[in-house]
Amino acid sequence: MKISVVLPVCAPTPFLRAMTEFCIRALRENAVDDFELVVVEAGEPFFDPSGFNHDASLGIDRYVHFAEKIGITKEINAGFDAAAGEYVIFAGNDVIALEGWDTAIMEPFERFKDCGIACLAALEPGYFIGPPKPLPLIVEGMYAPFMMFRKGWRFDEEFVAYCDSDLVMRMYAAGLRAYRNNRVQVHHLNGITRARVQADGGAGEIAEGEKLFYERWGDSPLWMFGMIRSGAIVYGREHEAWLRPIQLHPIKEKKHD
Secondary structure, X not given: OOXXXXXXXXXXXXXXXXXXXXXXXXXXXXXXXXXXEEEEEEXXXXXXXXXXXXXXXXXXXXXEEEOOOOOHHHHHHHHHHHOOOOEEXXXXXXXXXOXXXXXXXXXXXXXXXXXXXXXXXXXXXXXXXXXXXXXXXXXXXXXXHHEEEEEOEOOOOOOEOEHHHHHHHHHHHOOOEEEEEEEEEEEEOOOOOHHHHOOOOOHHHHHHHHHHHHHHHOOOOOHHHHHHXXXXXXXXXXXXXXXXXXXXXXXXXXXXX
């Protein structure tokens, strides 16, 4: 199998477990070819394939478990390391992949020699990433919640949030590019897991990730950095993306005993 999907899971509630199962079934039902599913779970092992109540129809091929959370970036990297596929996909348990997702996300690698990351169009609550309806069109672009790259790349464990944006920048620094295939969409229930497992919805982690990201990449002249920083670039006024103020998350001071 060429593709391994790495799915980090933290599902302490029945709702999150049901949502995770649905996302796994969507992956299985809507794939054209076989793929390897690697589940990385922290906390109680609800999705352990050797567990008494496990549903074998989910088709979990590899399972990595941590009794205590060690940090989402380290957990995801453990899944990348365990994967056997030539390509790995970072997915979330709030991402619903639609029909033909696997052949569509592979297409940029087949067509473009400089492809480092491939992703798909997406539908989020109140927002489109890509066109409102699928189009047979590949463009340069990134979408972190469901992206694929060759095995061997990993997230930088200095990050919790923003590790995906940092990986995109490292790809571009290496002369590679990110492409979005708008032929197939995914649904992303944005933030639904974080809102249920973190008191602040992950805002603190995002703030720390932003700080590190801009310290590392803040002087980059690359177009992709301008898009990540600003969300829009206009021909002839590209420089404005570097001049617009950024709405950063506030960093709360940590209390020391």
